[in-house]
Amino acid sequence: MSETHRDQYLIREEPYYRTVEDEVRLYEAAYAARMPVMLKGPTGCGKSRFVEYMAWRLERPLITVACNEDMTASDLVGRFLLDADGTRWQDGPLTVAARIGAICYLDEVVEARQDTTVVIHPLTDHRRCLPLEKKGELVEAHPDFQIVISYNPGYQSLMKDLKQSTKQRFGALDFSYPGAAIEAEIVAHEGGIERDQADRLVQVAQRSRNLKGHGLDEGMSTRLLVYAAQLMAKGIEPRAAAQMALVRPLTDDPDMRDTLDAAVDTYF
Numbered sequence: 001m002s003e004t005h006r007d008q009y010l011i012r013e014e015p016y017y018r019t020v021e022d023e024v025r026l027y028e029a030a031y032a033a034r035m036p037v038m039l040k041g042p043t044g045c046g047k048s049r050f051v052e053y054m055a056w057r058l059e060r061p062l063i064t065v066a067c068n069e070d071m072t073a074s075d076l077v078g079r080f081l082l083d084a085d086g087t088r089w090q091d092g093p094l095t096v097a098a099r100i101g102a103i104c105y106l107d108e109v110v111e112a113r114q115d116t117t118v119v120i121h122p123l124t125d126h127r128r129c130l131p132l133e134k135k136g137e138l139v140e141a142h143p144d145f146q147i148v149i150s151y152n153p154g155y156q157s158l159m160k161d162l163k164q165s166t167k168q169r170f171g172a173l174d175f176s177y178p179g180a181a182i183e184a185e186i187v188a189h190e191g192g193i194e195r196d197q198a199d200r201l202v203q204v205a206q207r208s209r210n211l212k213g214h215g216l217d218e219g220m221s222t223r224l225l226v227y228a229a230q231l232m233a234k235g236i237e238p239r240a241a242a243q244m245a246l247v248r249p250l251t252d253d254p255d256m257r258d259t260l261d262a263a264v265d266t267y268f
């Protein structure tokens with residue numbers, strides 16, 4: 001595999017990542033052991049940003065796959081394609097990652113069907129290999145290869161959960177929305193607004209998070225707070241920005257919308 005091929009997956013510039021706890025040290029140790037890692041936490045709380053940051057820090061290529069329920073094992077592993085000269089094998093992202101020694105990040109892996117998820121099993125234990133059954137090849141993972149998955153326990157249902165035999169192949173790091181001061185620092189930095197405005201956005205979000213399970217499936221994510229901040233930085237009045245970025249995406253229920261709008265009005 002050519003160096004150029006590997007290079008295209010390298011992250012050149014340091015991604016902004018605000019450390020929350022001990023996650024960098026723990027991840028580094030897991031990577032050093034080439035332990036598969038599961039990042040658990042709600043949507044938009046910094047999991048993807050963390051993997052990008054770690055890939056940059058460790059100088060490893062990063063291949064990200066957004067999983068969905070229509071995804072098949074071939075989408076991960078590869079397939080034969082028909083072209084003018086006949087058939088040609090094309091590696092899927094997991095196979096590419098295993099060959100070039102990338103960190104392969106499977107985002108929202110629980111979305112994938114279980115028969116798709118099991119293809120990662122031989123890569124996540126001592127075998128560290130990937131059988132390409134259709135091609136009749138056994139790919140030995142490059143020594144730098146590591147698999148990382150993200151998983152939102154909140155969305156879990158009986159139909160959609162990872163098998164124990166999958167879960168128990170990973171070390172897991174818990175992610176959640178950071179404490180108010182750190183989250184405001186992130187929102188101010190990412191959104192380009194003053195700190196006191198960011199503090200207020202975080203207060204609104206914290207209110208919404210208390211409503212989780214009481215009419216809301218999820219509270220406002222850090223990602224949404226960054227969106228609101230970005231609108232404010234473009235000159236949109238805070239109330240309008242908060243309604244557009246924080247309240248409307250979250251709920252279609254008129255009562256809940258009024259409750260959240262009232263929370264916005266308290267702070268802006």
Ligand SMILES: Nc1ncnc2c1ncn2[C@@H]1O[C@H](COP(=O)(O)OP(=O)(O)OP(=O)(O)O)[C@@H](O)[C@H]1O
Nearest residue numbers: 016017018043044045046047048049190222223226
């Ligand atoms: N600790 C952090 N440091 C820097 N930015 C952060 C941090 N946490 C969250 N963010 C900001 O929040 C945004 C959303 O985070 P990210 O995309 O990593 O979420 P995620 O947890 O991967 O969500 P999903 O599961 O929906 O993919 C980022 O683009 C970034 O702006």
